[in-house]
Amino acid sequence: MSPPNDEFSRQRALDTYRIVDSLPEPAYDDIVQLASMICNVPVAMVSLIDRDRQWFKARLGTELRETAREVAFCDHAIRQPRLLMEVQDTADDPRFRENPLVTGETGVRFYAGMPLVTPGGEAIGTVCVLDQQPRELDEAQRASLAALARLTMNLLDGRHRERELERNALLATVAAAEVVPVDSPQAHTACSVVIFEVQDYAGAVHTRGERTLERALARLEQMIDAELGHARGDSVSRVSGGAEVIAVLHGDDCLPRIEAMRQAVAAFEQDSGLRVLCASADSDPAGESAPSVFLRADQALSRLKDQLADRAPSI
Template sequence: MTAIATPPLDEATRQRALDGYHVLDSLPEGAFDDIVQLAATLCGTPTALITLIDRDRQWFKARTGFDETQTDRSAAVCDHAIRAPDTLMEIPDLARDARFAANPFVNGEQGDARFYAGMPLVTPDGAAIGTVCVLDGMPRHLTDAQRAALQSLARLTMTLLDARARERTLEHEAFVATAAPAPASAAETGVAVEDPGYTLALIELQDLAGTVARVGERGTEKLLQELDAALESALPSGGTDAVNRSSGSGEYVAVLHGADAARTLERLQTEIATRTAAHGLRFLTGTTQGAAGEHTGMVFLRAEADLLDRKAAQSAH
């Protein structure tokens, strides 16, 4: 039976899917580094990459045999590969392909790549967000076994990305579940109780990898630890408000209660701006309102959607 090709999603939907993984500008991770090493070994190429196609750039989650951490999207061969999400794109000789002959990474201006093969990274919803690809400095072809290996490594990469995203979501939901107010019933109190509700804020550091490159890993962790303490101090004393930083990241989750929640959030954002501006750190905040007893997963999804909306709006300017 002939497989039915999956049509590519529109660019806005594809970009939102990529943003939803919160992987762009993240720090290196051993599992992804292992995948590119394995791709290069299995395919017999000097270069292998896990690429993610962002709005105007191609960013590398992992790489071997290539020094740059990103390139312009206009020079990304992978930008062509993701247009056919179900198909491995193999170019035996980039210099003989009219689409790529003038590419600076092909014509000698920035490199001399001649061979390319890339398998798209496709989300469960059908969004092609990048590739696992290999490159060589001489024209060639992959064997059937190498093509199958590259396709398997792309599936494995998506499995890791999905697991990474689930772990983040579960960590945040668990924190919200402990910090959000539980509903008090009239039977428990003897009187009707107004739902107090709460504000949930996701406060995310943009370009964690870039920050580490500027101030170092230790310097970044010191800045974030100082910010942890400052944000805790900015919460009203004796209350039930809480803020937590996600492990291994620059993302904070705040659960704020009562009529003063907006002012508390403003204090948190002021602390962030005051303590990080000198180091060039940028944060985005997504917020929503939650009701006592409401499923925390639904509340988190609304805050996440607001954060992604703000990221898209910032990128549009």
Template sequence: MLLPQSQANEGPRIKALDDLRVLDTEAEAAYDDIAALAAQICGTPVALVSFVDRERQWNKATVGLTISDTARAHSFCAHAIEVSDALLVIEDATLDDRFAGNPLVTADPHLRFYAGAPIVTAAGAALGTVCVIDTRPRQISDAQRDALAMLARQAASLLALRARTHEAEALALERDRLATEADLHQKRSDQLLDLVLRGGDLGLWDLDVASGRWTINTRERTMLGYSADEAQPGSLDWKGLIHPDDWRAYAAEFNSHLLGRTPFCEFVHRMRHRDGQWIWVMSRSVAVERNADGRPLRVVGTHIDVTAQRQAEEERRKTGERLELALSGGDIGLWDLDLRTGRATYNAQWWVMFGYVVGEIEAVDGLWQSMVHPEDYDAARTGLARHVNGETPMYEGEVRVRHKDGRWLWIQNRAKVVERGLDGAALRIVGVNLNISELKQKQLLLDALAREDALTGLPNRRSFEERVCDAMARSRRSRTPMCLMYLDVDNFKHINDSHGHAGGDAVLKEFARRIKRGVRTTDMAARYAGDEFVLLLEDVAGEEAAAIAARRILMALKPVFGIPGGALRVTTSIGVALSGIDDEDIPALLARADAALYEAKKGGRNGFRMAGAEFNSLVGSDAVPAAASTLKH
């Protein structure tokens, strides 16, 4: 057994995996669907969505397997990620030097077949695989290989969405934190100003207008970094302390008040500290003494250090820019709802996502509800209400939302209450909207592939089992029988052995085409497994009608089948079962059809048997021995 090799970029690869915080998380439907689709498409009993950690392989989603992790030394997936742009297919592990001695091969569960497509990030890091496994040797078609690669890319898209969601949530939390800090600084500044105006020892200054003599109190000189000797009355040039870039605007405001145009002067500007740095101050002043002509003689003012507040506002602005940059690369919108006023705010990308110009329609509480699809609204409202009431840590749901042009977008909505009152009532809630319409379309496409047999194009077993349940319910309501036919290709193993897989596949495809043409458009022909097929016929008048349908299938198969290099006479054996027993379930009905098929085989093949009826037929005169069924051209 050869151990898997560490990646050249193992350090960055592991960091990327850690940053996603996906290991050891709860099951998620999106990943479970990928594993289920892989198993259905490839027809294997086991499928995984796995991630390769430092010393182990951890399975995010599993079908047909209960273990959650495997030692990396024994991991097939650890080999699969060694080549990030290729599918690893092991048709028989006992014949491969890398795996012949692997405990998973030599002991339980005795793995034989493996096919894994690497899950590769945009940065080129192979984090794990979407893989299918079987306990017997086998091969997969090109279509199945392509489907595995598509599913791996789908898993990578989910990881990318997860990463962007983490980033958006982190930036949103940081923005709220900075906003809270800024509000706190503002409140504290207002409190300090109130104390100053009440005569507290905080940043007071007194200016004699005529002489320019500037007198400051202890708090003011401490704020500016001067000693008592350095800040004697009239010793500091107050104009020279104001930042040159702020002076013109400040002087305009200050002079406007001195001329009596405004009741006071209020301005935020920078002042030079003794050590050379610049601090931000909130300056408020009023002329407290004027002469008879109204000319100002004396001005009293206050300075409050608001440097921390300004820095917080600047950081908040930068964080907002970073958040907008992060969101501008994709269909991600932010919203913020004040539950007290019902007013909502949305970022620019939110409006663009739904086809509107920013502010084109009024952002009120009912806007979102008016855009949500009626079939999704109640569930979304209930989920959001439960979170607002404190029953869940956050709200998360998927809804359809109407675009301005009338089409529906699939939106993933995540929201969290960020502010509550003393009584616990929600006051403010923020959320992220992600456009997942493309992801939904891919899921629908993959779901359709999972219900169709890749070789014959017929519905597969999964599709049949879904429809037969509905058909049984309709049959019981209408008291009209339905018919199940279980059929397989006579001597198919001999055909496969004699003409190879290409010949066998050609027979199965033509067989499927003929039986589909042999039934009504309202009936269903499906490939059940291997060379086994089922026919579902609804509204069957009785056993005679079912027998006629079975004979029609036999007649449809009479013309020779063309295969690569020759032609074949192909026959089938059919087991027919009619419903009619009220408490009979579908497995029991299938079992009766299967038993009838067995009787048809015993009777010489190329015919049908009706379960528990007299309408049984063998076309003995047309039966062809397997050894003589090939017609040479």
């Protein structure tokens, strides 16, 4: 695993992509199909290395949706972000010969993974291929796997930019919707941003169905909305296609409303069986913009996830 400081930056970079626990997308399915065909192997994956697990955005040749990070070959691959890691026979490699993915029913004997590297240089996952037989890639296959990793990263970056633009547009809209006139004695420039994120979104869709989960998320948004001070210009919105609800509150006395929203979310969790994490940030006295406050709330959400991962019992 990466050193603590590097790991914090790497995990924070992964968090900003909002890709872990997202729904399947055809473009990533095409990537693993091509990787399998080019490398002539039965198993291929787009793998993301999260705090304590390896999660597959796309997979071919396996029913696994994730594995523990401690047994993930890809966790070794991301330690050298610019290099393809190829293990021609896992049974001969001291790092992996006792790995349960090698010794168990999965029986992995060959692995090759090319890291997915962000523009900032953080390795957040891989495009990887596996086989139950030892083998060796040729130079053309290695080059193709590297090209597929670059293509995957371009897809991730494009998706990230689209969601960021949409979120900033939402935040700018609600910030501009202040209903109290600027010259009024009641005018206020302070704001708070609260992020509510449903955990294991893709897993919940898999077990409950997308329509059922969409209804649950709509109910969550309504419950949060009911606790807002709409006369102050408070608002709640959800970035399309995700499990994230964002509330923007105005004024210097947002804490009671935030606490009321947290209580509403606790009731929603009990009723729905879904887990919702919540993090918030307040604007600085100079009148910080809502998108800037959002970034600090999002950093707080990452820290909360780190804390929860540290407390989780070992498997």
